[in-house]
Amino acid sequence: MSSKAAPRDAAAPGGGPLPGPDEDLYGQLGVSRGATDTEIRRAYRNLLTRAHPDKGGDPERFRRIQAAYDVLSEPSKRKLYDQTGRIEKTADQEFVERFANGAFNDPILSATAGGGDAGGGSGGLADQIIVRQNAGEAQSHTAGFEAWLRSRGDASGNVFTAETVAEQFGVARSSYDPVLLPKADVLQVVCRGPGARVAECLSLESAPLVPELEWGQVLVAVKFAPISAADTYTARLGGVYGNDTAPKLPYVAGHDGVGVVLKVGPGVKSLSEGDLVLPLRPFTGTWATAAVWQERALLRLPKDGWGLPLEYLAMSRELVVAYQLLEQGGLKPGDAVILNAATSTVGQVVLQLAKLLRLRAVAVIRRGGTAVAAAAAAAAAGTAGAGGNVSGGNVDGGDARWNRTAAWLKSLGAAEVLADEGSLRLELDRLRFFARPRLALDAVGGDSALRLLEALGEGGELVVYGCMSGRSPSWPWQAWVFRDIRLRGFNLRRWVAARPGRMAESLESLAKLVAAGMLSVAYTEYDITEWSEALEHSQERGRQTKVILKMNDPWVGGGDQGLAEGQVPSATAIPNAAAAATAATATRNSSAPNAGGGAAAVPGGGLRAGPGPGAPSASSQENRILLSDGKGAADGGVAGPGAVLVFAAAEMYPY
Numbered sequence: 001m002s003s004k005a006a007p008r009d010a011a012a013p014g015g016g017p018l019p020g021p022d023e024d025l026y027g028q029l030g031v032s033r034g035a036t037d038t039e040i041r042r043a044y045r046n047l048l049t050r051a052h053p054d055k056g057g058d059p060e061r062f063r064r065i066q067a068a069y070d071v072l073s074e075p076s077k078r079k080l081y082d083q084t085g086r087i088e089k090t091a092d093q094e095f096v097e098r099f100a101n102g103a104f105n106d107p108i109l110s111a112t113a114g115g116g117d118a119g120g121g122s123g124g125l126a127d128q129i130i131v132r133q134n135a136g137e138a139q140s141h142t143a144g145f146e147a148w149l150r151s152r153g154d155a156s157g158n159v160f161t162a163e164t165v166a167e168q169f170g171v172a173r174s175s176y177d178p179v180l181l182p183k184a185d186v187l188q189v190v191c192r193g194p195g196a197r198v199a200e201c202l203s204l205e206s207a208p209l210v211p212e213l214e215w216g217q218v219l220v221a222v223k224f225a226p227i228s229a230a231d232t233y234t235a236r237l238g239g240v241y242g243n244d245t246a247p248k249l250p251y252v253a254g255h256d257g258v259g260v261v262l263k264v265g266p267g268v269k270s271l272s273e274g275d276l277v278l279p280l281r282p283f284t285g286t287w288a289t290a291a292v293w294q295e296r297a298l299l300r301l302p303k304d305g306w307g308l309p310l311e312y313l314a315m316s317r318e319l320v321v322a323y324q325l326l327e328q329g330g331l332k333p334g335d336a337v338i339l340n341a342a343t344s345t346v347g348q349v350v351l352q353l354a355k356l357l358r359l360r361a362v363a364v365i366r367r368g369g370t371a372v373a374a375a376a377a378a379a380a381a382g383t384a385g386a387g388g389n390v391s392g393g394n395v396d397g398g399d400a401r402w403n404r405t406a407a408w409l410k411s412l413g414a415a416e417v418l419a420d421e422g423s424l425r426l427e428l429d430r431l432r433f434f435a436r437p438r439l440a441l442d443a444v445g446g447d448s449a450l451r452l453l454e455a456l457g458e459g460g461e462l463v464v465y466g467c468m469s470g471r472s473p474s475w476p477w478q479a480w481v482f483r484d485i486r487l488r489g490f491n492l493r494r495w496v497a498a499r500p501g502r503m504a505e506s507l508e509s510l511a512k513l514v515a516a517g518m519l520s521v522a523y524t525e526y527d528i529t530e531w532s533e534a535l536e537h538s539q540e541r542g543r544q545t546k547v548i549l550k551m552n553d554p555w556v557g558g559g560d561q562g563l564a565e566g567q568v569p570s571a572t573a574i575p576n577a578a579a580a581a582t583a584a585t586a587t588r589n590s591s592a593p594n595a596g597g598g599a600a601a602v603p604g605g606g607l608r609a610g611p612g613p614g615a616p617s618a619s620s621q622e623n624r625i626l627l628s629d630g631k632g633a634a635d636g637g638v639a640g641p642g643a644v645l646v647f648a649a650a651e652m653y654p655y
Helices: 025-029 037-051 059-072 075-084 091-102 125-135 141-151 153-157 162-169 229-236 310-314 316-327 345-356 374-384 400-412 424-430 446-455 477-483 492-498 502-515 528-538 577-588
Strands: 185-191 202-208 217-226 258-264 276-279 290-294 298-301 336-340 360-365 414-419 439-442 461-464 486-489 523-527 546-550 599-602 606-609 625-627
Touching: 025 037, 025 059, 037 059, 059 075, 091 316, 091 345, 091 502, 185 290, 185 528, 202 528, 217 310, 258 310, 298 502, 310 316, 310 502, 316 345, 316 492, 316 502, 336 345, 336 446, 345 360, 345 400, 360 400, 360 424, 360 446, 400 414, 414 424, 424 446, 439 446, 446 461, 492 502, 523 528, 528 546
Parallel strands: 336 360, 336 439, 360 414, 439 461, 461 486, 523 546
Antiparallel strands: 185 202, 217 258, 217 290, 217 546, 258 276, 276 298, 599 606, 606 625
């Protein structure tokens, strides 16, 4: 079930609404639009003595005077009112203003008087040379210290505190009292070693909860955990993720998820019971109903998660990756960006953000990964319109599935949709797409990455954030030398480690778009006991939905295990893992639609997954997914209005 957040009415301190956008706030105070802050304060004080209700004034007029002063006395509020005539910013206005430090703001509205020294703060190279000559050869103490720090490389950033010493060397067990935990068993998906088939490397097991929390540890009830390519990639290698490895084998699978703190251990300062948390480090073991994690490995979220559904918070990595890929791209409105794997979760978010930022997005997808159910494609085509082209050899008008997928991508924000084959550069020429993309986003690698490289304009940048094909591309040196192409990688974990607060900022900004119905992501829920089926679904070809594991109860057998009331969700008692799988299947085949946008059974034993609050209404359901028995509507499968039947493969996303 999806819904849109109702717009909030601005409120004055007295409780009533602020003046509307058509009312003249300056007129309320009797000053001109060019009045100084001092003139505004004096006018307000004069009116205060005459119009106050205690002195016989009209209460409504006094309220409006007070509301006008509250706006005009605050520089940021006055600036917004002067530029737009409005009291509050809309969700998209605030998003565009904050994104990339206002790079996408309307230049007319954002222009301010007194732009400062045109030459910049420190001047050019010539000015610096003159300053150095005047100062002599010797460096200042500060400059010399900074140079010494740079010469130390990575070690220059190491600052040792009591916390870092405790993290590196541990805390003596005799110096604190551990927090005892109740006896309980948890369900967890365990990886016991490497293997070509991920399903054979994993197994669902019931394991006892550790008896106590040690220094810096917290007990977390996991709510949702996505199945990402990074998870399957790690399991296939037996616990290797980039430069990180699992502490030991076997290990609990799952890098990402969202959970609630049930108990805090000794030495924990930033977390408390009931806090909503996201794991930031790999190998936290999120494919479990409950887990013990280190405080330093978690990001504390607001109690309400900025209004984001828990399912969206579980997908926070994909959301923030898409956000940062665009924000770090150095683009301006009207620029073009090209991306492969456009139907992935990251791709879906990139396209929707590009639409808001007035970027022209070129979506590149595999011809063999575009199976879409007819009903959903028809809904997507209705929102996409007839403009633009659907490209890729003889695809135009000949491949209905391709056309429906392309229409869906266009409804998200794609300006063009191309097949991941041949020359993308020549195809853009054929479409008279003359302005070359300035940014290319690669999640596939191999030949697909080379095609993106060829399509880039001179001075463009290719960002590699994944490798679904598992093949590294062979880069032609001519692209770097003669076309000034730049190449860099992006890994969210490294980015978050260097900027701990930016993850929360990005999520808060995206949450407002979700609440306003301007951003939505398709997902499908499975109970953790159905992990095998969920894993199989996550690796199907053409999949256009994020597969998420749901944990209904942290304990095998149910109950609150002596923890605080309300911390543990109620659930049917499940005595063991085998019975849990049977119960989950029965529940899934008979459940009603989930009001929170989660999974619900549909006729035929399928599973409907909604996008959560803030998603488009039933008239625009291009992001609603219907899973059935593997058959499309034309093949006798189960399909309903606005449904998308999905098949796809996911390999390696090291982001």
